[in-house]
Amino acid sequence: MSSQQAQWIGIDCGTSNLRAFLIDQSGALVAELDSDKGMGCLKPEEFEGALVSLIEPWLGQGETIPVFACGMVGARQGWIEAKYRPVPCKLLQDAQLTRAETSDPRIEVFILPGLSQDTPADVMRGEETQVAGFLASEPGYCGVVCLPGTHTKWVSVDNGIVGAFQTFMTGELFTLLAQHSILRHSVSEAGEDPEAFMGAAKKAAEHPESIALKLFGLRATSLLNDPEPRVARAQLSGMIIGHEIGAARKIWSGLPVAIIGTSKLASLYHAVLDAEGADTRLIDTKFATLSGLAMAAKQAGAAVA
Amino acid sequence: MSSQQAQWIGIDCGTSNLRAFLIDQSGALVAELDSDKGMGCLKPEEFEGALVSLIEPWLGQGETIPVFACGMVGARQGWIEAKYRPVPCKLLQDAQLTRAETSDPRIEVFILPGLSQDTPADVMRGEETQVAGFLASEPGYCGVVCLPGTHTKWVSVDNGIVGAFQTFMTGELFTLLAQHSILRHSVSEAGEDPEAFMGAAKKAAEHPESIALKLFGLRATSLLNDPEPRVARAQLSGMIIGHEIGAARKIWSGLPVAIIGTSKLASLYHAVLDAEGADTRLIDTKFATLSGLAMAAKQAGAAVA
Numbered sequence: 146m147s148s149q150q151a152q153w154i155g156i157d158c159g160t161s162n163l164r165a166f167l168i169d170q171s172g173a174l175v176a177e178l179d180s181d182k183g184m185g186c187l188k189p190e191e192f193e194g195a196l197v198s199l200i201e202p203w204l205g206q207g208e209t210i211p212v213f214a215c216g217m218v219g220a221r222q223g224w225i226e227a228k229y230r231p232v233p234c235k236l237l238q239d240a241q242l243t244r245a246e247t248s249d250p251r252i253e254v255f256i257l258p259g260l261s262q263d264t265p266a267d268v269m270r271g272e273e274t275q276v277a278g279f280l281a282s283e284p285g286y287c288g289v290v291c292l293p294g295t296h297t298k299w300v301s302v303d304n305g306i307v308g309a310f311q312t313f314m315t316g317e318l319f320t321l322l323a324q325h326s327i328l329r330h331s332v333s334e335a336g337e338d339p340e341a342f343m344g345a346a347k348k349a350a351e352h353p354e355s356i357a358l359k360l361f362g363l364r365a366t367s368l369l370n371d372p373e374p375r376v377a378r379a380q381l382s383g384m385i386i387g388h389e390i391g392a393a394r395k396i397w398s399g400l401p402v403a404i405i406g407t408s409k410l411a412s413l414y415h416a417v418l419d420a421e422g423a424d425t426r427l428i429d430t431k432f433a434t435l436s437g438l439a440m441a442a443k444q445a446g447a448a449v450a
Numbered sequence: 451m452s453s454q455q456a457q458w459i460g461i462d463c464g465t466s467n468l469r470a471f472l473i474d475q476s477g478a479l480v481a482e483l484d485s486d487k488g489m490g491c492l493k494p495e496e497f498e499g500a501l502v503s504l505i506e507p508w509l510g511q512g513e514t515i516p517v518f519a520c521g522m523v524g525a526r527q528g529w530i531e532a533k534y535r536p537v538p539c540k541l542l543q544d545a546q547l548t549r550a551e552t553s554d555p556r557i558e559v560f561i562l563p564g565l566s567q568d569t570p571a572d573v574m575r576g577e578e579t580q581v582a583g584f585l586a587s588e589p590g591y592c593g594v595v596c597l598p599g600t601h602t603k604w605v606s607v608d609n610g611i612v613g614a615f616q617t618f619m620t621g622e623l624f625t626l627l628a629q630h631s632i633l634r635h636s637v638s639e640a641g642e643d644p645e646a647f648m649g650a651a652k653k654a655a656e657h658p659e660s661i662a663l664k665l666f667g668l669r670a671t672s673l674l675n676d677p678e679p680r681v682a683r684a685q686l687s688g689m690i691i692g693h694e695i696g697a698a699r700k701i702w703s704g705l706p707v708a709i710i711g712t713s714k715l716a717s718l719y720h721a722v723l724d725a726e727g728a729d730t731r732l733i734d735t736k737f738a739t740l741s742g743l744a745m746a747a748k749q750a751g752a753a754v755a
Contacts, residue, residue: 221673229674263674265664265667267666267667267670268669296632296666312666313666314666315662317631318662318665321626321627322626325626325630326623326626327601354658355697356697357690359570360623361601361619362571365567365570365571365573365617368526369566369568369573388661389662389663391659392659392660393663
């Protein structure tokens with residue numbers, strides 16, 4: 146499409162990738178592009194070039210299009226630091242957008258703020274936009290939003306206000322253990338076993354206190370009984386996720402849990418939470434991200450109502 | 451010394467090192483040698499060469515000296531597999547030593563068995579010799595033996611019999627997290643802070659269920675408050691060790707805890723256990739290892755009574 150019809154561009158910037166969405170005047174998503182150039186491989190002065198090279202096909206000859214970006218682009222090591230907003234707060238409402246300077250006159254870049262929490266210390270960048278997007282469709286939501294990932298977030302929401310959140314390093318722990326620990330000899334590089342996963346997850350959710358103990362059991366079982374490495378991989382995944390869900394029980398117990406995620410990982414969280422009796426459902430990630438970015442665009446006066 | 455006075459040689463074989471002890475006819479340690487060639491870098495057919503090259507200075511011209519070896523030398527990937535003995539059992543008594551074939555007539559090599567446990571699955575190789583050595587001096591011991599390390603072992607002993615044991619991957623988790631996770635940006639490569647360590651350890655011991663949650667708090671604190679990386683390193687160490695000691699509470703609560711270890715790590719376990727009210731003391735590692743190897747030598751009829 147030409148830039149005449151384009152209304153704004155949304156950017157979701159992770160550590161290892163950059164995702165761009167082109168939105169037209171009706172608020173509809175008309176195109177999207179991905180790049181593997183995320184915050185992790187870009188210096189501040191390289192962000193504009195990486196962005197323009199990704200969205201060049203969408204840029205016209207002179208018209209300026211606003212770009213709304215969330216995630217690691219606003220980190221201290223990102224393009225320009227977008228200050229965290231402290232919780233409790235109403236997401237994105239009255240949020241200060243941070244302007245990133247650009248030399249290309251065809252774009253005007255606004256970065257969304259992340260969230261911070263004093264006690265216990267915690268931060269997020271990017272997930273707050275997805276939570277805001279979800280809340281846009283359910284402004285009176287009271288419950289928990291769970292965002293599975295490398296660093297899974299559990300966000301407590303009361304009538305649309307984010308009260309507290311907690312981050313678990315579960316995804317990163319799984320990768321470290323499966324690829325770099327002694328368990329790498331016992332678990333396969335890929336493959337699934339839903340039954341082994343769920344068995345391990347339920348046990349770990351019941352006794353989340355003994356994760357460092359249970360982990361070595363995988364290695365010992367592999368030495369003593371030589372099980373299939375695919376089974377051990379599923380058990381490791383189950384242990385780690387079950388540990389988290391058990392340790393987070395105080396957060397979600399008795400409340401609805403909306404899981405934002407379309408990945409296999411999100412479906413695993415969904416299955417374990419469901420088995421643990423939680424009132425849980427899955428929310429599409431792209432829907433949530435786009436809705437959140439649209440709120441920022443609207444706030445900046447760039448979007449059609 | 452000449453081989454005339456040498457009675458036997460003891461070997462402690464880890465994954466990354468090989469330690470040799472020369473024992474005379476009176477049972478005294480007269481020399482020791484170290485090598486960085488542990489099980490991890492040796493194929494089965496390379497063990498004899500590595501051993502002989504290490505202890506060559508102790509070998510005579512024709513006389514055969516017995517060598518008693520414990521640890522990873524008996525692993526499946528070691529020199530020759532020495533079957534695990536299942537618990538409960540009386541350590542080393544009636545233990546089958548496994549003979550490793552050698553082409554050098556000056557040595558005769560016997561490998562000590564490890565221990566295995568069916569439920570929950572667990573294994574050890576090397577630590578059982580230290581526990582046996584400790585029990586040699588306290589044959590009626592009732593309590594727990596804790597052996598801090600990459601994979602820390604907690605061994606329950608009742609009147610000299612090993613009833614059950616449990617392995618925690620604490621040391622390996624610390625290294626993975628400090629060197630390979632997002633926390634590597636927040637913790638220093640070395641350095642201590644006893645106060646920060648103990649504060650984190652006590653909290654984690656009280657609430658061992660939420661380790662994956664607390665870990666990210668270190669990263670968030672570092673982003674929000676920019677503490678000294680040395681403090682964050684001590685807190686990571688405290689969290690991980692405190693988590694283990696809290697999760698292991700059922701094992702040690704109300705019982706004496708003998709910690710076998712001379713390392714800094716052992717003194718950290720000692721400090722946290724002491725703060726948690728355990729009746730605990732430190733046992734010298736070399737003393738325990740040598741006493742255990744001596745029991746094997748005696749059993750094989752090679753040692754002076």
